[in-house]
Amino acid sequence: MCGRYSLTSPDDAMRQLFAYESPPLNIAARYNTAPTQQAPVVRQDETGARELVKLRWGLVPSWADDFGIGARMINARSETVAGKPAFRAAFQRRRCLVPATGWYEWKSASEGKDGKISPKQPYAIGYPETPPFAFAGLWESWDKGAVETTGGGEGTGPVETYTILTRAADEDIAKVHHRMPVILDAAAWDTWLAPDTLTEKTADLLLNGPTPEGLIHWPVSTRVNKPANDDPSCLEPADPAGADAAEAPSSPDQLRLL
DNA sequence: CCAGACGTTGTT
DNA sequence: GTCTGG
DNA sequence: CCAGACGTTGTT
DNA sequence: GTCTGG
Numbered sequence: 001m002c003g004r005y006s007l008t009s010p011d012d013a014m015r016q017l018f019a020y021e022s023p024p025l026n027i028a029a030r031y032n033t034a035p036t037q038q039a040p041v042v043r044q045d046e047t048g049a050r051e052l053v054k055l056r057w058g059l060v061p062s063w064a065d066d067f068g069i070g071a072r073m074i075n076a077r078s079e080t081v082a083g084k085p086a087f088r089a090a091f092q093r094r095r096c097l098v099p100a101t102g103w104y105e106w107k108s109a110s111e112g113k114d115g116k117i118s119p120k121q122p123y124a125i126g127y128p129e130t131p132p133f134a135f136a137g138l139w140e141s142w143d144k145g146a147v148e149t150t151g152g153g154e155g156t157g158p159v160e161t162y163t164i165l166t167r168a169a170d171e172d173i174a175k176v177h178h179r180m181p182v183i184l185d186a187a188a189w190d191t192w193l194a195p196d197t198l199t200e201k202t203a204d205l206l207l208n209g210p211t212p213e214g215l216i217h218w219p220v221s222t223r224v225n226k227p228a229n230d231d232p233s234c235l236e237p238a239d240p241a242g243a244d245a246a247e248a249p250s251s252p253d254q255l256r257l258l
Numbered sequence: 259c260c261a262g263a264c265g266t267t268g269t270t
Numbered sequence: 271g272t273c274t275g276g
Numbered sequence: 277c278c279a280g281a282c283g284t285t286g287t288t
Numbered sequence: 289g290t291c292t293g294g
Contacts, residue, residue, distance in 0.1 A: 003277025085264045227276050
């Protein structure tokens with residue numbers, strides 16, 4: 001799945017790639033974006049132009065009485081999203097792209113053949129040279145009751161939130177984890193973002209899109225566990241505690257991610 | 259009919 | 271153990 | 277995803 | 289709002 005990710009691209013690189021026309025946001029490099037935090041997403045505005053806006057991670061359905069439900073709506077399964085009450089409306093008309101340069105997965109604790117226990121181990125996943133790419137996302141607007149200023153929010157009023165779509169992990173990533181975020185290539189962005197695209201087509205992008213090529217993964221320090229540790233150390237290759245050598249960093253490309 | 263949930267992940 | 275918050 | 281809390285009353 | 293369960 002995807003419960004933590006990074007976005008380290010400067011605004012001009014993002015603007016060039018995603019071709020949004022909205023005013024620049026003050027986007028600092030993020031190494032450890034966690035659920036309930038604000039992060040930039042790309043969507044279409046009313047005129048059909050792309051815009052970059054900061055929303056809160058964790059989709060809160062419009063009908064929710066409890067805003068806190070968002071903390072548990074950080075991912076939506078591609079296989080079932082079309083039919084889920086919590087996501088259905090957003091899937092119909094409020095799709096977005098979630099820019100990222102990488103994400104993290106935790107390989108669960110396991111017992112090796114030698115009987116040694118490997119503790120839970122975080123991994124970073126991304127592309128060499130860290131180009132920004134896009135997760136498939138949904139966004140929603142919530143306006144029940146006044147919400148106090150929530151870190152980075154804009155005081156009271158509607159709160160906009162988003163979620164990240166997931167799919168089965170591809171063969172390589174499955175070594176770490178069996179689910180992964182849906183990555184949409186640039187050719188799919190217009191279709192995904194247009195509100196009027198038929199469900200048949202958007203579902204096809206999620207379920208039958210190309211498997212991402214060239215992703216690499218490597219173990220990192222458990223510093224990433226704590227959301228407050230939002231710095232480049234989260235991406236530094238680390239020795240996997242108690243694991244075998246095959247899991248250690250192997251590609252020189254990985255170092256360029258730093 | 260009304261009440262109550264509405265989600266994913268992993269793990270056993 | 272389970273829920274909430276980041 | 278992980279980290280951290282998990283409760284009420286009254287009193288200051 | 290919409291679906292599931294009683």
